[in-house]
Amino acid sequence: MEHRWGMVIDLDRCTGCEACVAACHAENNLPLSDPASAAMGRAVHWIRVDRYWEGEFPHVRVKYVPVLCQQCDDAPCEPVCPVYATYQNKEGLNAQVYNRCVGTRYCANNCPYSVRFFNWFDPQWPDPLPLQHNPDVSIRSGGVMEKCTFCVQRIQRAKRDAREEDRPVADGDAQPACVQSCPAEAMIFGDLNDPESKVSRLASSGRATRLLEDLGTKPKVFYLQRAR
Amino acid sequence: MAAALEIPHDRLRQDLWRPLRGAGAWYIVAVVLVGLLVGWGLFAWGYQIRTGIGVVGKRRPVMWSFYITNFVFWIGISHAGTLISAILRLTHARWRTPVTRAAEAITVFALMIGAMFPLIHLGRVEVFYWLVPLPNERGLWPNFRSPLVWDMTAIFTYLTGSVIYLYLPLIPDLAQLRNHAAGWRRRLYKLLSLGWTGSDREWQALERAMKLMAGMILAVAVSVHTVVAWDFAMALAPTWHSTIFGPYFVAGAIFSGIAALLLVMAIARRALRLQAYLQPLHFDNLAKLLLLMSLLWVYFTVSENLTVWYGNEPAEMAVLGERLRGRYAPLFWVMVVCNFAIPFVLLGIRRLRSIGTATLSAAAVLIGMWLERFLIIVPTLARPRLPAAWGTYSPSWVEISITVATFATMAFLYLIFCKLFPIVAVWEYKHASDR
Numbered sequence: 001m002e003h004r005w006g007m008v009i010d011l012d013r014c015t016g017c018e019a020c021v022a023a024c025h026a027e028n029n030l031p032l033s034d035p036a037s038a039a040m041g042r043a044v045h046w047i048r049v050d051r052y053w054e055g056e057f058p059h060v061r062v063k064y065v066p067v068l069c070q071q072c073d074d075a076p077c078e079p080v081c082p083v084y085a086t087y088q089n090k091e092g093l094n095a096q097v098y099n100r101c102v103g104t105r106y107c108a109n110n111c112p113y114s115v116r117f118f119n120w121f122d123p124q125w126p127d128p129l130p131l132q133h134n135p136d137v138s139i140r141s142g143g144v145m146e147k148c149t150f151c152v153q154r155i156q157r158a159k160r161d162a163r164e165e166d167r168p169v170a171d172g173d174a175q176p177a178c179v180q181s182c183p184a185e186a187m188i189f190g191d192l193n194d195p196e197s198k199v200s201r202l203a204s205s206g207r208a209t210r211l212l213e214d215l216g217t218k219p220k221v222f223y224l225q226r227a228r
Numbered sequence: 229m230a231a232a233l234e235i236p237h238d239r240l241r242q243d244l245w246r247p248l249r250g251a252g253a254w255y256i257v258a259v260v261l262v263g264l265l266v267g268w269g270l271f272a273w274g275y276q277i278r279t280g281i282g283v284v285g286k287r288r289p290v291m292w293s294f295y296i297t298n299f300v301f302w303i304g305i306s307h308a309g310t311l312i313s314a315i316l317r318l319t320h321a322r323w324r325t326p327v328t329r330a331a332e333a334i335t336v337f338a339l340m341i342g343a344m345f346p347l348i349h350l351g352r353v354e355v356f357y358w359l360v361p362l363p364n365e366r367g368l369w370p371n372f373r374s375p376l377v378w379d380m381t382a383i384f385t386y387l388t389g390s391v392i393y394l395y396l397p398l399i400p401d402l403a404q405l406r407n408h409a410a411g412w413r414r415r416l417y418k419l420l421s422l423g424w425t426g427s428d429r430e431w432q433a434l435e436r437a438m439k440l441m442a443g444m445i446l447a448v449a450v451s452v453h454t455v456v457a458w459d460f461a462m463a464l465a466p467t468w469h470s471t472i473f474g475p476y477f478v479a480g481a482i483f484s485g486i487a488a489l490l491l492v493m494a495i496a497r498r499a500l501r502l503q504a505y506l507q508p509l510h511f512d513n514l515a516k517l518l519l520l521m522s523l524l525w526v527y528f529t530v531s532e533n534l535t536v537w538y539g540n541e542p543a544e545m546a547v548l549g550e551r552l553r554g555r556y557a558p559l560f561w562v563m564v565v566c567n568f569a570i571p572f573v574l575l576g577i578r579r580l581r582s583i584g585t586a587t588l589s590a591a592a593v594l595i596g597m598w599l600e601r602f603l604i605i606v607p608t609l610a611r612p613r614l615p616a617a618w619g620t621y622s623p624s625w626v627e628i629s630i631t632v633a634t635f636a637t638m639a640f641l642y643l644i645f646c647k648l649f650p651i652v653a654v655w656e657y658k659h660a661s662d663r
Contacts, residue, residue: 041287041619050616067614076464082374083358100368102358103281103351104376105291109609110463114289114617118351120282142280143351212613215464 003169004092005150006192006220007179008202009066013186016064020047020178020187024068027151027177029137031123044117046148047178066187068178069094069115069148070211070219077107077116085145092192092220093150101144108145112212116147150189151176171197192220235504237658244650244657245405247500251647254499259643262636269633272626273348281351283626290609290621293602295349298631300477300601301484302342303383303456308485309335310390311449312517314442323513325660326505326652330496331489332394333651337641338488339387341634346380348630375459382455386448393441396434399424400655416648453481465608466543467536476528483521483567484597490514490590492642494583496651505652508583515586518593519575526568529600543613550607555620559599566596 024030024047033043047068054061075094078086085101088094108116122142125133133139136153140146151174158174171190179187190199199222202208207224235243276283286293309331316324347356359370359380370377402421409417424430457477460468470476490511497506533552536544551560570592574585606621623631645651 041289042282048616050614052616065616067616079371079373080375080463082370082376082380084368084371100358101351102355104346104349105351106374106376106459106463108289108291109465112464112613114612114614117288118291120286121280141352142282145351215613 002090002193003155003191004193004220005071005155005174006092006190006199006203006222007068007071007150007176008188008199008208008222008224010184010186010188010202011063011065011223011225012207013184014049014064014066015184015186016049016051016062017183018049019181019183020066021045021049023177023181024148026132027134027137028149029123029133029139031119031140032125032129037120042120044119044146046115046117046146048115065211065223066178067113067115067211068221069150070113070217070221071148071150073218073220074216076110076112076215076217080106080110082106091155093152093155094147095152096145096147096149098138098140098144098146103143103145105145112215112217116145119144119146151178171199235657240657241404241654243502243504244652244654245408247646248405248648248650255643255647259640262639262643265636266633266640269630269636272629272633276348276626277353283624285622285624285627287619287621289612289617289619290606292349292605292609293621294623294627294631295345296605297598297602298634299342299345299349300456300605301598302338302345302634303453304477304481304484304597304601305488306335306338306342306386306390306485307449307453307478307481308338308489309333310386310393310445311482312485312489314393314446314449317438317442318446322660323509325656326502326507327489327493327510327514328656329394329397329649329653330492330651332390332397333642333645334485334488334492334638335390336387336394337638337645339383339390340641341637343383343387346376375455375462378455379459382448382452386445386452389441389445389448393438393445396438396441397653397656398649399434400426401650401653404654405650450478453478460604460608466541466611466613467532467547467608468604470532472528472532476532479521479524479528480597480600483518483525484594486514486518486521487590487593487597490518490586491594494587494590496646497583500646500651502652505657511583511586512581515575515581515589518586518589519571522568522571522575522593529564529567543611546611546615546618547608550611551603554607555610556603556607560603563596563599563603566592567600 024045028046030044030046037043047066050065050067052063052065054063071092071094073088073092075088078088078094082104083100083102085097086094086107103118105118108114108118119140119142123139136157154176155174158169162169162173169191171194174189176189179189188199188202190197192200192203194200202224203222205224207226208222209225210219210222213219284294313324313328313331316328347353350356359377361370399421402417403424403426406414406417406421454474454477457473461470461473463469493506493510493514497503533548536548550556571589574580574589610619610621612618
């Protein structure tokens with residue numbers, strides 16, 4: 001059976017520590033930004049933690065919402081790309097082919113979650129940072145779009161390991177860097193096609209919601225939160 | 229009008245061919261000046277290609293801005309020609325003769341400028357040909373579902389069509405010039421006039437071809453700007469996803485096209501001393517058309533914004549607020565003054581309507597329509613659906629230089645065109661006076 005990768009993020013557990021953001025940077029060779037370009041709005045974070053405040057000081061409640069590519073089933077970014085640089089693969093991943101991208105940036109305009117990032121220049125890392133690059137992830141050139149891949153390199157490794165050991169991929173074999181590093185265990189990743197997987201069970205719980213669900217994009221990232 | 233047509237044929241040729249000979253001091257100054265601006269724009273583009281597209285002011289979430297504004301604006305200007313001259317030809321408006329060629333030339337040049345922007349705007353311009361359905365070893369096609377591919381198809385069709393449409397009525401004039409010119413000019417005109425002899429059969433074929441092209445180009449022109457509008461309307465972004473964008477953009481395009489035509493005519497009238505040909509009547513008629521389009525533009529703008537406001541949907545209201553009260557509000561109200569208040573007062577009151585006020589209104593409309601395109605693109609992108617991703621935009625020197633260079637390019641191409649070809653169709657003028 002084909003896999004259909006999905007994620008659950010428990011907002012009642014998220015502390016907003018941004019460990020997921022740091023882990024993602026290290027895992028996926030994200031380009032660094034200097035303070036000026038970050039202030040300008042050009043920093044690249046495949047996952048970001050949005051903060052929403054409720055109420056007036058001092059009775060303030062803050063809510064953290066980690067936002068990454070929602071890997072939509074009906075992804076608005078896909079049909080608008082003139083060169084098929086972004087497409088839906090067989091496992092439900094919204095894949096991005098960096099080498100095919102010509103940089104029209106239409107996909108980013110059409111993404112309601114604003115999770116697509118553009119390489120304005122060729123990326124640069126001061127020494128010795130190039131030594132810690134992840135060899136499993138390609139470096140993106142200037143002028144192309146990039147975004148969260150659900151750590152597709154880790155999914156591929158989990159599938160390869162399982163194949164070598166002649167067994168099916170077990171729940172929890174594939175773990176994106178953000179999920180692995182979440183100290184509150186607020187993020188769960190797995191196969192939505194497997195009804196017994198942890199992610200499937202949580203995604204069908206009464207607490208599950210999806211971001212901007214009314215747009216009909218059918219995201220595969222589910223947010224758990226108490227209904228108030 | 230009758231007076232205009234009583235110009236004797238030999239004087240006609242004298243007047244209309246005069247600008248082709250020699251080059252005065254002012255002409256050279258103008259060419260050098262706009263040439264420098266064009267060169268500066270090319271330098272800026274080269275700098276952008278060399279350094280990276282990041283030298284522009286764009287940032288997340290504003291991924292499109294000046295370049296796409298220029299693209300839509302210039303494609304809009306291109307409606308001057310073809311559409312206006314085709315309508316006037318098909319409706320047998322007799323006053324059209326001195327206007328059509330000036331208009332058709334605007335179309336071709338504006339399209340050439342506009343069509344550059346999808347390339348200038350690309351992150352990797354060196355692989356732009358991936359957008360074209362060329363055979364390749366990997367068997368990859370472009371994505372025909374993407375409005376950008378529709379766009380490319382529409383613009384190439386329109387450019388091809390309008391070049392033919394400009395060229396066809398040039399042929400008899402070129403043949404005349406061939407007979408009277410010498411040196412390289414003779415060779416050029418001989419090549420371009422395709423051996424035109426002026427036989428009955430040739431005239432009939434020309435008439436048929438022009439009528440056919442006028443009809444086809446009308447349909448193409450309307451569809452081109454509709455497709456440009458769909459670049460936005462097909463997207464899910466707040467206030468872009470609107471059903472009236474197609475007609476709204478077409479109306480805006482004709483509006484700015486007429487303004488461009490008025491401005492070019494006013495300049496050509498003075499610079500080439502064509503007062504006897506481009507008469508107050510032509511300015512008056514075009515000014516009325518401009519006024520009509522101004523009212524149509526207001527109608528569309530009100531319908532677009534009123535429905536958003538009344539619907540009160542949070543994501544769309546954030547964009548509307550940004551436009552009417554926020555960071556972009558000054559631009560919005562300047563746009564309303566330029567596109568509505570100025571033409572409505574200056575052209576709506578008959579006593580005030582003159583060549584001077586028509587030119588002034590045309591200049592205002594050009595500013596207003598550029599702002600309109602900008603205000604459709606940037607505020608929407610600056611206010612995406614998730615408030616945490618909201619952002620701003622301001623242009624860099626590269627974008628400003630290239631934008632200025634587009635206007636200089638228009639002037640540059642026009643200056644060269646005026647030196648090579650008569651700006652008023654001589655034979656059409658003769659025909660009109662013979663009838």
